[in-house]
Amino acid sequence: MSKFEPSPSTTGIMIELPDAKLQYLPQWVETNVADLWLRELSQQTPWSQPQIKLYGRSIAVPRLVAWYGDVEASYRYSxxxxxxxxxxxxxxxxRERVQQQVAQMLNGVLLNLYRDGDDAMGWHSDDEPELGQQPLVASLNLGAARRFDFRRKGGSRIEHSIVLEHxxxxxxxxxxxxxxQHQIARSRKVSEPRLNLTFRQIIREPIV
Structure with missing residues (x-):
């Protein structure tokens, strides 16, 4: 039995999509606390901008990133x-507050800093093998509201969108x-930064 028990008052909104389990909790953290977290994390995080290979070319990802976690929680993506x-x-x-909400241990967090509407995240799924059979990803949103889109794997049409608020x-x-799959598309309407923290559990296979 998990030692974590989510509060009944923070059950949020269940988003109805087939073959999905999605829960959205607006105003999950008080505005003054969210403001403090945004300011401190933006200033104190040692941000990097990795290069990825795309069609044989090296390009910088359109955002700043940082990966924190337990010692064993190395993570490969892109x-x-x-x-x-x-x-x-x-x-x-x-992390302790998020774990209490989702009633699950989480040993890593990916921080993404979108400096303005020109920074984005392309279509992808968080389905790397080290995340297990049914990954849980808890995404905390601080700063500018951005639209978060969903589409079916193999499809091209946006099936659902939600604005992720501060x-x-x-x-x-x-x-x-x-x-x-999901994405954060570019937006000319956004000029303020957005900081996103996605908590997850990295699972390592035992060495035999």
């Missing part, structure tokens, strides 16, 4: 291996990552 930075006191406090939490779990 062809890059990310070794975890050690948890800070603030990230430890935020201080909100989006929880994707169950079969979501196996059937759906």
């Amino acid at each position: 062809g890059l291996l990310h070794e975890p930075l050690p948890w800070t006191q603030l990230l430890t406090e935020i 201080g909100s939490l989006l929880v994707m779990s169950g079969p979501t990552q196996h059937h759906w």
